[in-house]
Amino acid sequence: MEEKELQKLVENISIESFGKLFRHKASFNSRLRTTGGRYLLGTGNIEINKKYLDQLGESELIGIIKHELCHYHLHQEKRGYQHRDQEFKTLLKKVGAPRFCSQLLERPRKRVNRKVLLYQCSKCNLQYKRRKSIDTSRYVCGKCRGKLLKIKEISLE
Incomplete structure (x- = not known):
């Protein structure tokens, strides 16, 4: 999947699940290590960890996108967008988004002497x-x- 396809997928999920437009940029970020994705407060963009698509498939990717879109739409509406906020938890349940993403398969670590x-x-x-x-x-x-x-x-x- 390329960035254009990711952008289209995010826009489609936003319209289908939330009934709202996604007006910012969605992209892959290969530097993300411990998270499936992140919503950037300053720019409004969403970054996705491509390793989740490669290792766990498109269904996991869709869950991550929904989760990040919950942050996005609540923040754009100036409502509680953080994990601890009740509005965020309610919206996650409503759209069927996971609160946390699955763990990636661990890569073998180098043995340090x-x-x-x-x-x-x-x-x-x-x-x-x-x-x-x-x-x-x-x-x-x-x-x-x-x-x-x-x-x-x-x-x-």
């Missing part, structure tokens, strides 16, 4: 585990104020 640094106090022998290195010339033991010594680096895999 994690390391743990082990420090020990020279006075009381208390040990500290840290992920980030400590400047031993600036920091001291929290218990006895003794000098910290770097003992070893443990890699977690």
